[in-house]
Amino acid sequence: MTETVVSTDRLTKRYGSRAAVDSVSLTVRRGEVYGFLGPNGAGKTTTLRMLLGLIRPTSGSARVLGHRPGAPAATARTGALIEGPGFYPYLSGRDNLRVMARYRGLAETDVDLALARVDLTAHRRSAFRSYSLGMKQRLGVAAALLGRPELLVLDEPTNGLDPAGMADLRQLLVDLAGQGQTVLISSHLLGEVQEICDRVGVIRNGRLITESTVAEVRGTGSLYVRAEPTGTALAVVARIVGDHAVTLTARGIRIDGDISLAPEIAKALVGQGVLLHELRVAERTLEEVFFELTTNESVPAGAGARRTDS
Ligand SMILES: Nc1ncnc2c1ncn2[C@@H]1O[C@H](COP(=O)(O)OP(=O)(O)OP(=O)(O)O)[C@@H](O)[C@H]1O
16 A cells, blocks of 8 residues: 655645635655646745644644654654755855754764765865855755655755756656655746656645646647648548547647547558558647646647657
8 A cells, every 4th residue: 555655634824815825635655756836926835834844734734754744753754955944154065964964963974975965075075155056956955865864845956956957856856766765846847847756736826736647637648640631631530539629730630639549540541541641649748738727728739749849
């Protein structure tokens, strides 16, 4: 059975009359990378702060590693990067972590291990203030890794990272999850995390609008057909999937809906003597899905094709 590491039940935080987090019920399972996704101001940080026991919910409840948020038994097994940890500017990266480790009663060896994990060993003796934004962010992740926590909570950890830094961080999170660590990561940049998340929760205006696997959130995707003569191909395809699901685009016939119909469509086209040049699946990126979910508008036609063509 999958073990639940974090769960919330109608978790709500109000500031005045406004609900920053509105009845959010989510579940994070052991060993998964869970992406908590939503635009700026959606309520991600407020939710994570409640999970860490930094603020109290107005109503609803949460459990973290079997305890109430902020309970010592939960906090000791959780590493967090939220709103930039307070580092001493004149101390080196290593000394900053040593201060933290000492404060938390952890071994010095933990510090070097954490620095190595985020690839900061070579810069361990440089003053924190001389670090680039990306290095500062990596040191924040290293601080969260101190004590080898079971649960990592990272609020927008990719902020300030260049593409190489993001790729490194993604690999690190995948490695950690591979070792059984649970990672809860928030982001407003969906393309950055969609490859590494086992499941995602999408939040907008304080409400969780969906929670599922990346594949499920992406939905069924589209098929593209390039065939001649186009008119006959259109008619054949429409007969199978219905008129409403077929659009003629510059890249061919787009079919929205059930991509498992691909073999049937191919067979029918060939059976009708149509010359089939191409039949391919264009899965939607999470960004496209997210755009739909959070704006209630459809993705501009051909957006999926543009992306997959490049
Ligand atoms: N202490 C506070 N007092 C009043 N309003 C707050 C407070 N903290 C957060 N909010 C409001 O709650 C909403 C959610 O903010 P939150 O920081 O959780 O969003 P977010 O999804 O983390 O966005 P971002 O990525 O910009 O941090 C915002 O409208 C914010 O202005």
